[in-house]
Amino acid sequence: MNRLAPFEWIAAMRFMREGSAQTLLIILGVALGVGVIVFMSALVAGLQSNIIRRTLNYMAPIVVVPPEQVARPQRKDEKAQIAALVQPRSQQLRSIDQWQKVRAQIERLPGVIAATPVVSGPGFALRGDANKAVTITGVEVESYVRVIALADKIVAGRLSVATSDIVIGIELAKDLGANVGDKVRLTSPTGASETLSVTALFDFGNKGVNERNVYIGLRGAQNLMNLVGGVSSIEIKVEDPFAAETIAQAIQAETDLEADSWIKTNAQFFTAMAAQTLSNTLIRFFVGLTAALGIASVLVVSVVQKSKEIGILRAMGTSRAQVLRLFLLQGAAMGLVGSLFGSALGWAFLAVWRGAAKNPDGTPIFIIDVEPSLFVLAAAGATLVGTLAAVIPARRAAKLDPVVAIRG
Amino acid sequence: MAEIRPTDTLRLEGLRKSYGVGTSVETEVLHGIDLRVGRGEFAALIGPSGSGKTTLLNLIGLLDRPTGGRLFIEGRDTSGLREADLTRLRGGSIGFVFQYHYLLPAFTALENVMMPILAARGRPDDEMRHTAAELLDKVGLTPWRNNKATEISGGQQQRVAIARALAMKPALVLADEPSGNLDTKSADSVFDVLRAVNEASGTTFLIVTHDPRLAQRCDRIVELVDGRTVSDRANANVVRRSGAAFSESAGA
Numbered sequence: 053m054n055r056l057a058p059f060e061w062i063a064a065m066r067f068m069r070e071g072s073a074q075t076l077l078i079i080l081g082v083a084l085g086v087g088v089i090v091f092m093s094a095l096v097a098g099l100q101s102n103i104i105r106r107t108l109n110y111m112a113p114i115v116v117v118p119p120e121q122v123a124r125p126q127r128k129d130e131k132a133q134i135a136a137l138v139q140p141r142s143q144q145l146r147s148i149d150q151w152q153k154v155r156a157q158i159e160r161l162p163g164v165i166a167a168t169p170v171v172s173g174p175g176f177a178l179r180g181d182a183n184k185a186v187t188i189t190g191v192e193v194e195s196y197v198r199v200i201a202l203a204d205k206i207v208a209g210r211l212s213v214a215t216s217d218i219v220i221g222i223e224l225a226k227d228l229g230a231n232v233g234d235k236v237r238l239t240s241p242t243g244a245s246e247t248l249s250v251t252a253l254f255d256f257g258n259k260g261v262n263e264r265n266v267y268i269g270l271r272g273a274q275n276l277m278n279l280v281g282g283v284s285s286i287e288i289k290v291e292d293p294f295a296a297e298t299i300a301q302a303i304q305a306e307t308d309l310e311a312d313s314w315i316k317t318n319a320q321f322f323t324a325m326a327a328q329t330l331s332n333t334l335i336r337f338f339v340g341l342t343a344a345l346g347i348a349s350v351l352v353v354s355v356v357q358k359s360k361e362i363g364i365l366r367a368m369g370t371s372r373a374q375v376l377r378l379f380l381l382q383g384a385a386m387g388l389v390g391s392l393f394g395s396a397l398g399w400a401f402l403a404v405w406r407g408a409a410k411n412p413d414g415t416p417i418f419i420i421d422v423e424p425s426l427f428v429l430a431a432a433g434a435t436l437v438g439t440l441a442a443v444i445p446a447r448r449a450a451k452l453d454p455v456v457a458i459r460g
Numbered sequence: 461m462a463e464i465r466p467t468d469t470l471r472l473e474g475l476r477k478s479y480g481v482g483t484s485v486e487t488e489v490l491h492g493i494d495l496r497v498g499r500g501e502f503a504a505l506i507g508p509s510g511s512g513k514t515t516l517l518n519l520i521g522l523l524d525r526p527t528g529g530r531l532f533i534e535g536r537d538t539s540g541l542r543e544a545d546l547t548r549l550r551g552g553s554i555g556f557v558f559q560y561h562y563l564l565p566a567f568t569a570l571e572n573v574m575m576p577i578l579a580a581r582g583r584p585d586d587e588m589r590h591t592a593a594e595l596l597d598k599v600g601l602t603p604w605r606n607n608k609a610t611e612i613s614g615g616q617q618q619r620v621a622i623a624r625a626l627a628m629k630p631a632l633v634l635a636d637e638p639s640g641n642l643d644t645k646s647a648d649s650v651f652d653v654l655r656a657v658n659e660a661s662g663t664t665f666l667i668v669t670h671d672p673r674l675a676q677r678c679d680r681i682v683e684l685v686d687g688r689t690v691s692d693r694a695n696a697n698v699v700r701r702s703g704a705a706f707s708e709s710a711g712a
């Protein structure tokens with residue numbers, strides 16, 4: 053007998069060891085359940101964070117643009133009928149009014165890491181016979197890299213967007229036959245054009261982005277887009293990507309500008325992710341419920357089998373509360389021990405999965421980061437579930453009438 | 461009647477017990493029992509089956525509540541006590557020996573004897589281990605003290621149960637057919653142990669038995685018929701010893 057252990061603990065452990073076959077089976081059951089939960093949680097979390105990481109690679113969580121221009125039908129008086137058909141206005145490229153002030157205002161908001169001005173518009177990149185449609189993005193590089201990790205994506209050359217510098221994607225470089233140091237001519241819809249030299253190539257791991265995006269200096273883009281002194285959008289990085297929509301709404305309320313979060317622009321993706329999360333939660337719930345029912349049924353049987361012993365314990369002065377705790381402890385212990393084995397099992401599943409799910413070149417399809425907190429949560433959750441599962445049997449045991457239990 | 465000392469270990473005043481109270485099948489099984497058992501008495505409770513012996517014993521043992529009358533344990537009125545207080549009083553003042561030993565099979569003989577003290581104090585310590593070892597020695601089981609409760613004979617198990625009943629140094633030990641499951645030799649040795657404890661420590665015993673031979677070994681015999689005491693007499697010629705020494709029957 054362990055000197056430090058209280059009476060309930062000693063008795064609970066002995067009772068469990070006595071019914072060792074039952075105990076082992078139920079611990080195995082709990083372990084399998086916890087293993088599946090750990091594996092699935094890590095897998096889904098890895099999958100989602102991977103997709104999010106890839107999306108946010110080249111996309112700012114929040115983009116602030118000027119409000120849309122709307123056509124307003126003119127009416128002489130209130131009685132006049134509203135026009136049946138109003139042709140929507142075509143949207144011209146406009147600047148954000150007083151963008152320096154707006155930017156400073158946004159950067160002061162809680163949860164915002166950085167805000168960077170961007171001039172963005174369509175254009176063509178020409179070199180020799182090649183003529184490619186591109187999205188011209190004029191950036192202020194010092195603040196831009198704090199929003200989009202462009203510097204980390206440079207695969208050749210040195211990131212610089214000073215006057216007459218241009219940074220293009222590896223796909224565009226291939227299409228144009230250009231390399232670092234070569235000249236590329238950019239033209240814009242306004243008719244302006246400029247010859248720039250390639251200082252660096254980037255690779256965002258996304259073909260469309262590598263093909264279409266080109267980065268030049270803010271001033272150069274302002275000239276090309278005929279937007280001198282202005283910016284077409286402000287891109288914002290936030291601490292928690294999932295809070296982007298809330299922050300976007302706050303910005304919208306404060307500035308009267310349109311703030312689009314990546315959550316809104318990728319609504320379909322988020323719906324799919326929410327469905328995935330829901331189904332994962334459902335599976336976890338039912339696996340947990342199954343484990344709980346297993347623990348409960350083992351303990352119910354144990355209470356029936358041991359009713360005489362419980363009766364005698366009560367007769368010799370054991371209180372109802374002690375008997376209650378004795379059985380709650382058994383449930384908790386089964387949950388805890390099961391979850392420890394289950395965590396190991398989940399870890400093993402993940403190792404097998406990592407070994408199997410690989411790209412042809414041997415790199416993992418996606419990286420699964422297992423947070424230690426997942427195991428702590430699984431252990432705490434299983435212990436709680438075990439304790440709750442033991443409530444009904446424990447109450448039955450505590451309520452046993454010693455007279456009936458001993459005689460019966 | 462045996463000598464009654466200033467404070468009785470047990471005093472019953474018009475104790476009644478009915479089953480099915482409030483229903484059409486309400487039956488009274490004990491019709492007002494008056495009984496005083498003084499400190500250190502060694503009394504037998506006899507009677508035919510169905511006479512209410514076990515019901516009475518359960519009431520005295522605070523395992524069940526009377527429907528009428530009063531019950532005093534060591535002068536303390538138990539009628540107003542709450543469940544938790546009854547449990548504490550039962551644990552501290554009353555020891556039980558049943559027909560069957562009901563030892564916890566997951567524990568050794570020694571640990572089984574420690575169990576009531578452990579339940580009362582919460583954590584094991586050397587003192588309770590020492591107390592349990594002494595009690596096991598008293599019932600002649602020292603060599604078997606580290607055996608699991610299932611690894612000793614029936615007579616030995618019952619003697620462990622007696623040691624367990626004495627663990628909290630109770631004022632009163634209630635025994636319900638303590639030798640009912642044993643062969644004559646083992647039964648005698650169990651009775652010898654009870655008697656020896658009574659003589660050594662002055663513990664009061666109330667023993668339910670249907671065996672007249674064993675009743676003859678008690679100082680006082682109370683007879684119950686149909687829920688009433690029909691006789692209560694001192695036993696003039698008490699058989700003190702069966703002659704079977706502990707050591708001889710230890711292996712029984």
